[in-house]
Every structure is written in C-alpha cells, then in structure tokens.
Amino acid sequence: MNSDLEAMTSTNSLNRSHSLNRSQRREKINRTVLLSLLSSLAVILFIVESAIPNPLPYLRLGLANIVIMAVIALYGLRDGLWVSFLRSMVGSLLIGTFLGPSFWLSISGGLVSTMAMGLMYRLFSPFFSLVGISVVGAYVHSLTQMVLVFVFLIKRKEIFCLLPVILMSCLISGFINGLAATFLVEHLRKVRPINLL
Amino acid sequence: MAAIGRAFEVMQEIENQASKRIPSSLTSRINQAAGRGSIPVSADFFEMIKKSLEYSRLTEGAFDITIGAVTELYHFEDGQGTLPDPSAIRQKLPLVGYQQIQLDEERRTVGLGRPGAMIDLGGIAKGFAVNKAVESLKESGIKAGIVNAGGDIRLFGYKPGHKLWRIGIQHPRKPDQVIASLEITDQSIVTSGDYERFFIRGGVRYHHILDPKTGYPARGCQSVTIVSETATDAMSAGIFVLGPEKGMALIERLPQIEGLIIDREGKAFVSSGLRSRLVWRDSH
Amino acid sequence: MFPLAFDQGWFGGIAIKVFRRLTWGDRILILLLMLISLGSFFFLPARGKNGRVIIQAEQGIIGLYSLDSPRRVISVSGPLGSSRVEIGGGRVRMLSSPCPNQVCTKAGWIEQQGQMICCVPNQVLIRIVGDESKENESSLHLDGVTR
Structure with missing residues (x-):
C-alpha cells in the first residue's frame, strides 16, 4: 500500500513539482490524509454530540473542539479553520439544520473560537498548554454565540442571565477537552499513524 | 390648562344635551315631543344623531338609539334594576326602530315618528364626547394626549420618549383584572361589556346592552372591544348585539x-x- | 500544594498528574476565569418565587402571566408553527414545539426568577421576571383601561 501510493505520486508529480523532494511529498500526503480523517472525526463528534440527550440545554461539551485543537497544534491555524468550517457545514447538512439559525451560530462560533485558539497557540504556545487554549476557545465560542443570539434573534439583555451557568460549564468542558486534545496530539506525534500506511 | 378646561366643557356640554335624566336636555325634549313634532338641536347633537343612524344601518339595526323606550323599563340607573314584565316589553317593542327618526338638515331638527318612543344616547354619547374633546385639544395645539371617558379611550401623539400608549382591556368576569393590553396611538379603543350596568335575577344576568329585536339583553358576548380611528362605542355595542360570529x-x-x-x-x-x-x- | 484529599487514592493521583501537566499560564488563566465565572453569579438579578412569565415571539411580548395561576396552555405562533407553553402551579415549560432540535421542550420546567427557555428556531422566548423588576413594572403599567 505504501509503495503503491509512492509510485502513484512519483509518476504524477514528475512533471509538476520538481521542487519537492520525496520526503516532503510524503509529508504532504500524510497531512492531507490525516486532515481528512480528523475532519470526519470532527463531523462525527459533532453529530454524536447533538444526538446525546442533554440534561441541560444550551450547554454543550464541544467535543469536536478536541479535533480542531489537535489540528491547530499539528498543522496550524489555517487548517484549523478549514476543519472547523467543514465540521459545521457537513455536520449541519447531516443533522438537517443547514442554513437554519443553529447552523449560523455553529459556524460563526466555530470559526471565531478557532481563530482565537489559533492565534493564542501561535503567540503564547509554550506559556499556555492546550488546556488553557481550549478553555479560552470554549469561552470565545459561547460568548460569540450568545452575542449573535442577542443581536439577531432574541434582542433582549435578559438572555445574559444564562451567562454564569454557561461560563462555568465552559470552564469545565474546555478543561476536559483541552486534556483530551493534549493526549491526542501527543499520541499522533508519537505514533504518526500515516507513516504506517 | 385652559385647553384641558375647554375639552372638559365640550364633554360636559354633550353630556348635558344627551342625558335623559336632565328634564331640559335635548334628549328629554325630543322624547317628550315624540309623535308630535321635531325639536331644534345644536350642531353637535345633530351630528351625533346622524352618526347613530349611520351605525344603525351598518349593524342592520343591532345598534339603535330608539331602544330607549324598552331600556327605561329595566331601571338600570337606580343600581338595583327591575326585571320588566314580558308583556310590558312586548308592548314597548313596536316603539323601537331607527327608521322613525326624522332629521331635517335645513332647520337642524330631530323628531321621533311614534308617540311614546324614546331615544337613549347612552351607547353613543360617551364616544362622541371623547372625539369632540380630542378635536378641541388638538385645536388648542396640544400634540399628545389621552382622553378617557369611563373606559372609552382615544389617544393621540406619543408619550415622552416617543413611546406608544399602553391600554388594558377589562376582563369581563374579573373586575380588577385586564385580559389583555395593547400599545396604541392616534386611535381609539372602546369596550361594551355585560358587566357595566347589570343586575342578576334568578341566576340570570340582565345587563344594559339590549337587543332591539327582542327587548332583552343580548346573550352572545361578555364583552366587545373595538379599536378604530375615532371612538365608536356605538359600534362595540352594535357588535355585542350581533354576537361573536356575525360581529366578527x-x-x-x-x-x-x-x-x-x-x-x-x-x-x-x-x-x-x-x-x-x-x-x-x-x-x- | 493540594488539600489533603487530593494527594491520596486514584483520583488524587490523576489530579496531581493533570495539575503537573498544566503550565503556569494555564493555572493562572483557569483561576482567573473561575473567579470571573463565579463572580458573574452575583451580577444576576435577585432570584425569588412569585414571578411573572413573559412570553415573547417574533413580534415582541405576546403575553404576561402570573406564575402561580391554575394550569393553562398558551399557543404561540412562530416561523415554524405553533409552540405551546404550559403555565401553572408556580412553574412554566415549553409543552410542545415545532422546532427540530427540541432543546426548548427538553429544558423542562423553570420556576425561578431570571430563568428562561428560549426556542431559537421558532423564535419563542419564555422568561420569568420578578414582580418588582423594573421591566415587569413597565410592562404592567397601563395608561388606561377600556371597559
């Protein structure tokens, strides 16, 4: 399988990219494959989460965030934004909320929080671990959605009464997701699953 | 303040002319002259009678000021009320009919065709007075206000801060509660209810909104609220008589x-x- | 460093491991956010019973009801159809809703002042406000009553 892939790409890229050497090409393929796997994982987590009966509505675990954080750590902000975008698009298409209010909330909350996490990772990476970044991402996600609901949907300041509960739950879910992302990234860095192909 | 005083005067004047309890009022004189001749009246009074005929036609007789002959039998005004003898009602019923009202535009006179017939302007005078008061206030240069004559309300302009007026609608069975409210301006809101003047005999509520066809209180509704440009208590009373289906x-x-x-x-x-x-x- | 219970047993073990993984930045950040989150509880309007229910739809407030009235169901129409709100016995809930996610009906009963149920898809908002709250007063104030 490994040799097949290599043969395919080597014949393909002979006339295209002479600047890339063999290991760089392999790295690129690894990246593409891993990103698609992670994207589909994000979508699955997104769907699974929406199917879990939720004791407290408005509060979500944000499991897909684990994947997005891993992507940010492994491949950077740009790819993180892509995965976040795909998660909302594909996820909502599959659940059936596409282009509804919850879709717009999900995609904007996702993109803004990914942006925040990506910038934080780029600027303060050794100072904050993924746990700290994840917590901030969860806060940004919830606050973005809350502001959007306030501006476009409910237009009453009373919705901010939910704020304390949401902030506390963000702290908890952000913390857990951050730990999960830490382990995921460590594992992926150690195992490099694509190299096993 | 002068403007408000003037508005009150306008309303008081209409009340004085329309009241059947004041023996010298235009209403009393028209009733006394019923079947015998016409009485010259003021411009406002003439307009009020004309309006009431308009509403009678619009509601096909469900609103009719000549119900007065029957209304009198119930003595609603004494606070206790009397349940009239059915034969008395039967006897008075032929005196009811707005077609008998004779108006003369030229000489500005009003008369009743049938001897013994009576008009009762209770269903239109309040709304009419409210409209006249609002006109008077606007003429005095007042930009915003609320005129409320015992629940017949008309509003114009805005409250400070460009806010609309908020008016409650009385719950027909819970005296101290409103059933709904709405925000409103440059419109009027009037209600006719079976809870305003009534007495209960043998478990049956006898209220003051009588059906001109039967001479008995109309049974279809508990209350009717009308929102329109000018105060039209005649309309709410007429629709009350028509009942929910025809009324709506x-x-x-x-x-x-x-x-x-x-x-x-x-x-x-x-x-x-x-x-x-x-x-x-x-x-x- | 830890309270007593945290350095013993399997949970203590995990807690210490997790704590060691955090950077100083994380620890300060989390402490700060925790303080802010807890602090925000105190900025809430006072909670108490005997509130009023305000039901809002697309066009604004459509109903004001007292919480402890006998049970009744109120229909509210939104962009997706009719949502039904049940009020009674000091609490209120979304009885049924035409929305796809049913977050609002799953929220169950609410009974405290300041609590709310909001159905984003059908644009219905149920709120409980205090009898003395400013908003309640201004929405209850009437310039007149037609009777």
Whole structure:
C-alpha cells in the first residue's frame, strides 16, 4: 500500500513539482490524509454530540473542539479553520439544520473560537498548554454565540442571565477537552499513524 | 390648562344635551315631543344623531338609539334594576326602530315618528364626547394626549420618549383584572361589556346592552372591544348585539376597525389586524 | 500544594498528574476565569418565587402571566408553527414545539426568577421576571383601561 501510493505520486508529480523532494511529498500526503480523517472525526463528534440527550440545554461539551485543537497544534491555524468550517457545514447538512439559525451560530462560533485558539497557540504556545487554549476557545465560542443570539434573534439583555451557568460549564468542558486534545496530539506525534500506511 | 378646561366643557356640554335624566336636555325634549313634532338641536347633537343612524344601518339595526323606550323599563340607573314584565316589553317593542327618526338638515331638527318612543344616547354619547374633546385639544395645539371617558379611550401623539400608549382591556368576569393590553396611538379603543350596568335575577344576568329585536339583553358576548380611528362605542355595542360570529364578520368586513370579542363562554376572538398587537394577561 | 484529599487514592493521583501537566499560564488563566465565572453569579438579578412569565415571539411580548395561576396552555405562533407553553402551579415549560432540535421542550420546567427557555428556531422566548423588576413594572403599567 505504501509503495503503491509512492509510485502513484512519483509518476504524477514528475512533471509538476520538481521542487519537492520525496520526503516532503510524503509529508504532504500524510497531512492531507490525516486532515481528512480528523475532519470526519470532527463531523462525527459533532453529530454524536447533538444526538446525546442533554440534561441541560444550551450547554454543550464541544467535543469536536478536541479535533480542531489537535489540528491547530499539528498543522496550524489555517487548517484549523478549514476543519472547523467543514465540521459545521457537513455536520449541519447531516443533522438537517443547514442554513437554519443553529447552523449560523455553529459556524460563526466555530470559526471565531478557532481563530482565537489559533492565534493564542501561535503567540503564547509554550506559556499556555492546550488546556488553557481550549478553555479560552470554549469561552470565545459561547460568548460569540450568545452575542449573535442577542443581536439577531432574541434582542433582549435578559438572555445574559444564562451567562454564569454557561461560563462555568465552559470552564469545565474546555478543561476536559483541552486534556483530551493534549493526549491526542501527543499520541499522533508519537505514533504518526500515516507513516504506517 | 385652559385647553384641558375647554375639552372638559365640550364633554360636559354633550353630556348635558344627551342625558335623559336632565328634564331640559335635548334628549328629554325630543322624547317628550315624540309623535308630535321635531325639536331644534345644536350642531353637535345633530351630528351625533346622524352618526347613530349611520351605525344603525351598518349593524342592520343591532345598534339603535330608539331602544330607549324598552331600556327605561329595566331601571338600570337606580343600581338595583327591575326585571320588566314580558308583556310590558312586548308592548314597548313596536316603539323601537331607527327608521322613525326624522332629521331635517335645513332647520337642524330631530323628531321621533311614534308617540311614546324614546331615544337613549347612552351607547353613543360617551364616544362622541371623547372625539369632540380630542378635536378641541388638538385645536388648542396640544400634540399628545389621552382622553378617557369611563373606559372609552382615544389617544393621540406619543408619550415622552416617543413611546406608544399602553391600554388594558377589562376582563369581563374579573373586575380588577385586564385580559389583555395593547400599545396604541392616534386611535381609539372602546369596550361594551355585560358587566357595566347589570343586575342578576334568578341566576340570570340582565345587563344594559339590549337587543332591539327582542327587548332583552343580548346573550352572545361578555364583552366587545373595538379599536378604530375615532371612538365608536356605538359600534362595540352594535357588535355585542350581533354576537361573536356575525360581529366578527362585520369587523373583518370594515377595513377601518379591529376588534376583540369575548363570547358568552369567555372564549376570545380577535380580528386579523389586532392579533399581533394584543399582549394577553394573566386572566386570559 | 493540594488539600489533603487530593494527594491520596486514584483520583488524587490523576489530579496531581493533570495539575503537573498544566503550565503556569494555564493555572493562572483557569483561576482567573473561575473567579470571573463565579463572580458573574452575583451580577444576576435577585432570584425569588412569585414571578411573572413573559412570553415573547417574533413580534415582541405576546403575553404576561402570573406564575402561580391554575394550569393553562398558551399557543404561540412562530416561523415554524405553533409552540405551546404550559403555565401553572408556580412553574412554566415549553409543552410542545415545532422546532427540530427540541432543546426548548427538553429544558423542562423553570420556576425561578431570571430563568428562561428560549426556542431559537421558532423564535419563542419564555422568561420569568420578578414582580418588582423594573421591566415587569413597565410592562404592567397601563395608561388606561377600556371597559
């Protein structure tokens, strides 16, 4: 399988990219494959989460965030934004909320929080671990959605009464997701699953 | 303040002319002259009678000021009321009919055709007075205000801060509660209810809104609220008599009025133009 | 460093491991956010019973009801159809809703002042406000009553 892939790409890229050497090409393929796997994982987590009966509505675990954080750590902000975008698009298409209010909330909350996490990772990476970044991402996600609901949907300041509960739950879910992302990234860095192909 | 004083004078003047309790009022003199001749009246009074005929035609006789001959039998005004003998009602009923009202534009006189007939302007005078008071206030240069004559309300302009007026609608069975409220301006809102003047005999409520066809209180509704440009208590009373189905059909047919009808079971019917404006309250 | 219970047993073990993984930045950040989150509880309007229910739809407030009235169901129309709100016995809930996610109906009963149920898809908002709250007062104030 490994040799097949290599043969395919080597014949393909002979006339295209002479600047890339063999290991760089392999790295690129690894990246593409891993990103698609992670994207589909994000979508699955997104769907699974929406199917879990939720004791407290408005509060979500944000499991897909684990994947997005891993992507940010492994491949950077740009790819993180892509995965976040795909998660909302594909996820909502599959659940059936596409282009509804919850879709717009999900995609904007996702993109803004990914942006925040990506910038934080780029600027303060050794100072904050993924746990700290994840917590901030969860806060940004919830606050973005809350502001959007306030501006476009409910237009009453009373919705901010939910704020304390949401902030506390963000702290908890952000913390857990951050730990999960830490382990995921460590594992992926150690195992490099694509190299096993 | 002078403007407000003037508005009160305007209302008082209409009350004085329309009241049947004042022996020298235009109403009393017309009733005394019934079947014998016409009485010259003021311009406002003439206009009020003309308006009442308009409403009689619009409601096909459900609103009729000549019900006075029957209303008198119930003695609502004494606070206790009397349940009249059915034969007395039968006897007076032929005296009811707005067609007998004789108006003479030239000489500005009003007369009744049938001897013994009586007009009762209780169903139109309040609204008419409210409209005249608002006109007077506007003429005095007042930009915003609310005129409320015992629940017949007309509003114009805005409250400070460019806010609309908020008016409650009385719950027909809970005296201290409103059933709904709405925000409103440059319109009037009037209600006719079976809870205003009534007495109960043998478990039956006898109220002051009589059906001109039967001489007995109309049974279809508990209350009718009408929202329109000018105060039209005659319209709410007429629709009360028509009952919920015919009444709502009439409201929907007339583009300039909207309404809320509470039927005899307490069920609310709201006209299409009012539906999104009402805020229901507790007691709904 | 840890309270007593945290350095013993399997949970203590995990807690210490997790704590060691955090950077100083994380620890300060989390402490700060925790303080802010807890602090925000105190900025809430006072909670208490005997509130009023305000039901809002697309066009604004459509109903004001007292919480402890006998049970009744109120229909509210939104962009997706009719939502039904049940009020009674000091609490309120979304009885049924035409929305796809049913977050609002799953929220169950609410009974405290300041609590709310909001159905984003059908644009219905149920709120409980205090009898003395400013908003309640201003929405209850009437310039007149037609009777």
